[in-house]
Amino acid sequence: MRRGRRPAGEDTRASIVAAAREEFAAKGYDAVSMRGVARAAGVDPGLIRHYFDGKGELFAASLVPAGADPQALAGRFAEGGIEGLGERLARTVLAVWDAPDGQVQLRLVLSGLLSADGHVQELPRYLQRTVFDQVAALLPREVAARRVGLVASQVLGVLVARHLLRLEPVASMSPDELVRSIAPTIQRYLEGVDEGLAPGPPEEQNSSHGEY
Amino acid sequence: MRRGRRPAGEDTRASIVAAAREEFAAKGYDAVSMRGVARAAGVDPGLIRHYFDGKGELFAASLVPAGADPQALAGRFAEGGIEGLGERLARTVLAVWDAPDGQVQLRLVLSGLLSADGHVQELPRYLQRTVFDQVAALLPREVAARRVGLVASQVLGVLVARHLLRLEPVASMSPDELVRSIAPTIQRYLEGVDEGLAPGPPEEQNSSHGEY
Structure with a gap:
C-alpha cells in the first residue's frame, strides 16, 4: 500500500x-x-x-495523533469565545492525547526536545501558528501571549503527569474528573484572574479614584 | 580528586x-x-x-541539581502549613530548576522517561517519598493524592514550558511574576477549591433548594 x-x-x-x-x-x-x-x-x-x-x-x-488536526480543533474550541473556553480546551486536549496513539506522539515530542540540534524550536512556532494564535485572538493584545503561555503550562503539565510520568491518580482519573479540575485553572488564566496586575493601570499607584 | x-x-x-x-x-x-x-x-x-x-x-x-535536597526543601516549604503553601512551593521549585544546572537535570528526567526498560517508575516513587508525602500529610487523607497530583501537573507544566520548550513568555518571565501567576492555582488545588465534588452529593440535580 x-x-x-x-x-x-x-x-x-x-x-x-x-x-x-x-x-x-x-x-x-x-x-x-x-x-x-x-x-x-x-x-x-x-x-x-x-x-x-x-x-x-x-x-x-507528526506530533498529533493521526486524524487530529490541531488547527481545526483549536478553531472549534475557540469558536464559542472566552466563555467556557477553559472547559472546551481541556476536553479537546484530553480527548486527543488519551487516544490510543497519543502516548507515542508524546514520546516523540520529548525525543525531539532532547535532540541536540535545536530544530525543535519548530515546535513552539508550530503550536503558535496552529493553536495559540486562535486563542490569543480572543484576548486583549497586551496580555494574550502571557495568558496563553500560562494555559499551555497547565495543559502540558497534565499531559506529562498523565501520560509520561503516569503519576497517580492523575494517570487514571477520568477525562471528566480531570476537566472539572483543570478547566477552572485554564479559564482563570484566560481571564487574567490571577494576574495581580489588573485592576487598574500598572505602575500608577499614586492615582486615586473617587474620594480625593 | x-x-x-x-x-x-x-x-x-x-x-x-x-x-x-x-x-x-x-x-x-x-x-x-x-x-x-x-x-x-x-x-x-x-x-x-x-x-x-x-x-x-x-x-x-541525580535528577535534582547539585546541592538541592528535595526532601529537605519539601520539609521546609511544608513546615508553614497550608496557608501560603502554594507560593512557597512555587518559589522553591522555580529556584531549584532555574539554577544553572537545572536544565541538564530536566533533560535527564526526560531521557529517563523515554528509556524503554521502565525502571523510571522509580521517579514517581521517589517524588512520592521525598516530596509529595510531606505535602499530602497536610491534607485530608481521602483527597490528598488527588490534590497533590494536580499540584504536580501545574508545576511540571511550568518546568517543561519554561526550560524544555522554552515557550515565550513563560521562558523569560521573572520568578516573581511566574510565582504570582501559578501560586494561586497551586493553592486552589491544595485547598480543593475546584474539586466540584463538595459541596453536596454529585448527580442530585433534582433537589431544589428554597422555593418549592
Whole structure:
C-alpha cells in the first residue's frame, strides 16, 4: 500500500506524516532525514518539501495523533469565545492525547526536545501558528501571549503527569474528573484572574479614584 | 580528586550522585550501569548499593541539581502549613530548576522517561517519598493524592514550558511574576477549591433548594 508515487493531495500529505511519525519514533529526531521519510512514504523528496518547510515542520506535524488536526480543533474550541473556553480546551486536549496513539506522539515530542540540534524550536512556532494564535485572538493584545503561555503550562503539565510520568491518580482519573479540575485553572488564566496586575493601570499607584 | 576509594559518608554519596548525573546525561538511562558509575566515582559498586536501592533510585537522586535536597526543601516549604503553601512551593521549585544546572537535570528526567526498560517508575516513587508525602500529610487523607497530583501537573507544566520548550513568555518571565501567576492555582488545588465534588452529593440535580 505504501509503495509507489501518489498524486499530490491530502492523502499524500497524510501518508508523509504517517511515515515521518514512524521514522521519528523509531530513530529519534536527529537520525531522521527528509530523504528517509520520502523513501518510507514512497514519495519524491520534493513532494515532502511541497508540504513541509523542513524537518522541523514535518516533525511538528507528526506530533498529533493521526486524524487530529490541531488547527481545526483549536478553531472549534475557540469558536464559542472566552466563555467556557477553559472547559472546551481541556476536553479537546484530553480527548486527543488519551487516544490510543497519543502516548507515542508524546514520546516523540520529548525525543525531539532532547535532540541536540535545536530544530525543535519548530515546535513552539508550530503550536503558535496552529493553536495559540486562535486563542490569543480572543484576548486583549497586551496580555494574550502571557495568558496563553500560562494555559499551555497547565495543559502540558497534565499531559506529562498523565501520560509520561503516569503519576497517580492523575494517570487514571477520568477525562471528566480531570476537566472539572483543570478547566477552572485554564479559564482563570484566560481571564487574567490571577494576574495581580489588573485592576487598574500598572505602575500608577499614586492615582486615586473617587474620594480625593 | 575523584580517584581512589573514600570512606562512607555524605561526601561519598554526593560524589556518587555527581558521577551518576554525568553518566546519565552523557549516555542516557539505558546505557548506564551501576558498575560504570562506581568506576566514574572511584568507589566500590557495593558502596553504591549501600546508598541506593538500584539504578532507578540512583537516577532519581541525580535528577535534582547539585546541592538541592528535595526532601529537605519539601520539609521546609511544608513546615508553614497550608496557608501560603502554594507560593512557597512555587518559589522553591522555580529556584531549584532555574539554577544553572537545572536544565541538564530536566533533560535527564526526560531521557529517563523515554528509556524503554521502565525502571523510571522509580521517579514517581521517589517524588512520592521525598516530596509529595510531606505535602499530602497536610491534607485530608481521602483527597490528598488527588490534590497533590494536580499540584504536580501545574508545576511540571511550568518546568517543561519554561526550560524544555522554552515557550515565550513563560521562558523569560521573572520568578516573581511566574510565582504570582501559578501560586494561586497551586493553592486552589491544595485547598480543593475546584474539586466540584463538595459541596453536596454529585448527580442530585433534582433537589431544589428554597422555593418549592
